[in-house]
Amino acid sequence: MRHQITGFSNPTIKRLKSLREKKHRKREGLFLAEGLRILTEALDSGKTPRMLVVVEDSELHPLARKIEAATVAAGGDVIETSEAIIAKLSGKSNPQSIIGIYQDHPVPLEELDRSSANIWLVAQSLRDPGNLGTILRTGDAVGAGGLILIDDCVDPFSVEAVRASMGAIFTQKIVQAKWPDFQSWLRSGPGELVGTSLNTENDYQSVRYTAPTFLLIGNEAQGLPEDYEAACDTLVKMPMMGKADSLNAAVAASVMAYEVLNQSRKR
Amino acid sequence: MRHQITGFSNPTIKRLKSLREKKHRKREGLFLAEGLRILTEALDSGKTPRMLVVVEDSELHPLARKIEAATVAAGGDVIETSEAIIAKLSGKSNPQSIIGIYQDHPVPLEELDRSSANIWLVAQSLRDPGNLGTILRTGDAVGAGGLILIDDCVDPFSVEAVRASMGAIFTQKIVQAKWPDFQSWLRSGPGELVGTSLNTENDYQSVRYTAPTFLLIGNEAQGLPEDYEAACDTLVKMPMMGKADSLNAAVAASVMAYEVLNQSRKR
Numbered sequence: 034m035r036h037q038i039t040g041f042s043n044p045t046i047k048r049l050k051s052l053r054e055k056k057h058r059k060r061e062g063l064f065l066a067e068g069l070r071i072l073t074e075a076l077d078s079g080k081t082p083r084m085l086v087v088v089e090d091s092e093l094h095p096l097a098r099k100i101e102a103a104t105v106a107a108g109g110d111v112i113e114t115s116e117a118i119i120a121k122l123s124g125k126s127n128p129q130s131i132i133g134i135y136q137d138h139p140v141p142l143e144e145l146d147r148s149s150a151n152i153w154l155v156a157q158s159l160r161d162p163g164n165l166g167t168i169l170r171t172g173d174a175v176g177a178g179g180l181i182l183i184d185d186c187v188d189p190f191s192v193e194a195v196r197a198s199m200g201a202i203f204t205q206k207i208v209q210a211k212w213p214d215f216q217s218w219l220r221s222g223p224g225e226l227v228g229t230s231l232n233t234e235n236d237y238q239s240v241r242y243t244a245p246t247f248l249l250i251g252n253e254a255q256g257l258p259e260d261y262e263a264a265c266d267t268l269v270k271m272p273m274m275g276k277a278d279s280l281n282a283a284v285a286a287s288v289m290a291y292e293v294l295n296q297s298r299k300r
Numbered sequence: 301m302r303h304q305i306t307g308f309s310n311p312t313i314k315r316l317k318s319l320r321e322k323k324h325r326k327r328e329g330l331f332l333a334e335g336l337r338i339l340t341e342a343l344d345s346g347k348t349p350r351m352l353v354v355v356e357d358s359e360l361h362p363l364a365r366k367i368e369a370a371t372v373a374a375g376g377d378v379i380e381t382s383e384a385i386i387a388k389l390s391g392k393s394n395p396q397s398i399i400g401i402y403q404d405h406p407v408p409l410e411e412l413d414r415s416s417a418n419i420w421l422v423a424q425s426l427r428d429p430g431n432l433g434t435i436l437r438t439g440d441a442v443g444a445g446g447l448i449l450i451d452d453c454v455d456p457f458s459v460e461a462v463r464a465s466m467g468a469i470f471t472q473k474i475v476q477a478k479w480p481d482f483q484s485w486l487r488s489g490p491g492e493l494v495g496t497s498l499n500t501e502n503d504y505q506s507v508r509y510t511a512p513t514f515l516l517i518g519n520e521a522q523g524l525p526e527d528y529e530a531a532c533d534t535l536v537k538m539p540m541m542g543k544a545d546s547l548n549a550a551v552a553a554s555v556m557a558y559e560v561l562n563q564s565r566k567r
Contacts, residue, residue, distance in 0.1 A: 074543055163430060167548045176541030197548070204543050238562060272561065274443030276341055276471050280554070281434045281464070287551040288558050294539065295505060 034105070037089060037113045041121065045112065049086065049122055049134060055188045064137050064190035065122065066202070068129035072100050074200025075133065081107040082133030086122065089113040097131055104133075124192060135203075137190045140179070142210045142218050150178030151244035152293050154286060155215070155226075157183045157261060158252040165189055166197025167283035168250065172205045175290040179206025181247075183215055216264060219247065227293075228257050228265040229285055231278060237269040242293045250286045302378045304356060308385060316353065316389055316401060322455045331404050331457035332389065333469070335396035339367050341467025342400065348374045349400030353389065356380040364398055371400075391459060402470075404457045407446070409477045409485050417445030418511035419560050421553060422482070422493075424450045424528060425519040432456055433464025434550035435517065439472045442557040446473025448514075450482055483531060486514065494560075495524050495532040496552055498545060504536040509560045517553045 038046055051057040052065050063083060066072060072082070073096050085104045087093060090113075093101065101111055120128045147153065154172050159165050165187055169180055182189065186209070189195075195202050210218070219226060225242060228249040249265060251257035256279065262268060271280065271288060280288065305313055318324040319332050330350060333339060339349070340363050352371045354360060357380075360368065368378055387395045414420065421439050426432050432454055436447055449456065453476070456462075462469050477485070486493060492509060495516040516532060518524035523546065529535060538547065538555060547555070 077543060167551060170544060170548055171551055173542030173544050174538070174540050174547055199544055199546075199548075201542070201544060271441070271558070272565065273441050274561070275440030275468070276344065277437060277440050277466055277468060279466075280441055281437055281466075281550065283548065284434060284438055284551060284554040287547070287555055291538070291555045291558075294541070298539065 035111045035113060038118070039115060041118060046114070046118055046122070052134065053124060053192055055191065058137065058188065058190055062137050063134050064195060065132055065192055066135055066195045067123050067132045069094055069096055069131055071195070071200045072131060072133045075135065075203040076100055076103055078203040080135055080203050081109065082135055083109050084134040085109065085111045086119060086132040087111065087113055088116055088119060088130045091130060100131070100133070138207065140206045140208050142181070142208050142214060145179070145206060145208060147178070147222055147224055147245050150176060151246065151297055152177040152290055153179060153181060153245055153247045154250065154290065155181045155183060155247050156186055156250045157257060159186045159250065159282060160253055161282070162187045162191045162193035163197045164253065164281070164283040166194040166202070168286050169198040169201035169205050171283065171287040171290055173201035175294045177205065177290065179208060181208040181210060181215060183210060183212050212261070225267060226265045227267045227269060227289070228262050229289060230257065230262050230268040230270060232262065233268040233270050235267070235269045237271050237289060237292055240267055240269055242296055244297065246293050248286060248289050248293070250282055253282045301372070302380065304380045305385070306382060308388065312379065313381070313385055313389070316351070319401065320391060320459055322458065325404065325455065325457055329404050330401050331462065332399055332459055333402055333462050334390050334399045334459070336361055336363055336398055338462070338467045339398060339400045342402065342470040343367055343370055345470040347402055347470050348376065349402055350376050351401040352376065352378045353386060353399040354378065354380055355383055355386060355397045358397065367398070367400070405474065407473045407475050409448070409475050409481060412446070412473060412475055414445070414489055414491055414512050417443060418513065418564055419444040419557055420446060420448060420512055420514045421517065421557065422448040422450060422514050423453055423517045424524060426453045426517065426549060427520055428549070429454045429458045429460035430464045431520065431548070431550040433461040433469070435553050436465040436468035436472050438550065438554040438557055440468035442561045444472065444557065446475060448475040448477060448482060450477060450479050479528070492534060493532045494534045494536060494556070495529050496556060497524065497529050497535040497537060499529065500535040500537055502534065502536045504538050504556060504559055507534055507536055509563055511564065513560050515553060515556050515560070517549055520549045
């Protein structure tokens with residue numbers, strides 16, 4: 034159904050705005066995604082919004098009309114509201130004109146089918162939502178199966194992470210797991226765990242990776258803890274020609290992921 | 301000289317805080333950099349702060365003492381102040397305990413020695429300071445000479461860009477240029493201009509790049525304008541196995557830059 038809402042203090046608007054905070058997302062099992070591009074990606078991946086927010090009195094783009102129809106068909110509400118309220122929900126001064134509210138979709142580790150992809154990304158205590166979203170986006174690009182979040186990672190369903198994922202939040206499987214549980218699961222089937230490290234002489238291009246390859250990405254400031262490095266089957270390093278000894282976490286993950294993809298393209 | 305400043309309304313603090321804004325940075329030719337790691341990188345690259353801000357009554361790290369000594373030797377002031385004021389300057393709730401104020405150092409295009417490096421990064425209308433800083437960081441890692449900013453890019457000396465560069469703001473040459481000027485300069489000497497594009501069938505690994513390679517990175521949302529693509533010597537694309545048709549700008553630049561570096565490593 035279509036509703037018009039004009040007040041900031043409307044309970045629905047307040048509830049949607051609360052989804053910008055992790056605890057409310059967690060309680061409701063819902064998250065916000067903005068913009069026609071990301072919402073179209075969602076629809077193409079079979080995800081329909083529980084609720085759709087659009088700018089009032091605006092001519093909807095044909096793609097937006099398609100998303101609206103899908104929302105209504107699935108029993109969801111469509112809310113027309115002001116640009117100011119949409120900006121409030123989005124947290125951006127110059128927001129997209131369409132916001133979808135989706136059910137979050139973490140996958141339990143034991144339900145993951147590791148044979149469904151050759152590459153899996155694994156992040157440990159990743160703190161930056163932009164990095165997390167960017168890694169999801171790269172995961173989609175290299176045909177990875179999903180992202181396994183170990184320990185205390187930032188929430189993948191945060192507005193910033195969803196935005197940076199450019200829709201990959203809907204195409205990549207998202208798993209949250211404790212390190213010991215991940216290790217047991219990993220070792221219960223085929224899979225090579227690969228970490229990047231300063232404590233190795235293995236050039237990342239000199240190693241032949243075997244599928245499924247699990248690429249372990251460490252925390253932005255600390256890198257991987259020693260015992261996590263020790264648990265890897267393979268440690269590699271990328272050439273660093275300058276003064277710095279590390280890359281941005283999303284960049285390192287992406288350069289590694291493309292190397293693994295490129296090797297499989299040459300087979 | 302060492303001063304203690306405790307008030308938010310102190311004129312020096314106000315002036316330093318104003319450097320968070322582009323117009324004040326531009327007027328003063330100064331910018332802020334935070335954290336021992338980045339400030340040490342600066343010192344190693346021969347850049348001494350004009351002014352140094354440290355937390356009062358704290359035991360300085362030996363590296364910080366070295367930076368302090370260099371600052372004083374160069375005639376700069378050292379300011380001791382509260383953590384609250386440092387947080388205000390940094391814009392982060394959990395700031396680093398040391399901030400340096402540096403002279404900005406854009407290089408005029410005509411002073412750039414293109415033969416000094418095999419890789420140069422060129423960004424067009426890049427809007428995100430995190431992406432810009434991350435590209436600088438990758439530039440350092442691949443041994444690039446610097447970053448040439450075309451058209452309306454975000455300020456490389458913004459606090460966010462400097463932070464994301466992890467010190468590469470001090471090791472990479474920074475050029476700001478108009479597109480026609482860049483084109484004339486580029487064609488006045490050797491150099492291959494390479495763009496990533498959806499409008500090509502050239503796989504990025506199937507092309508042999510010749511040094512110096514200028515990697516042209518487009519705006520985050522729009523990519524490269526048509527006539528910029530037309531001006532490239534080579535257009536390439538990276539394999540995209542998923543639903544998305546593009547990577548994050550800093551990721552795309554990094555995957556490309558590592559390919560160019562890797563080719564030169566194999567020669």
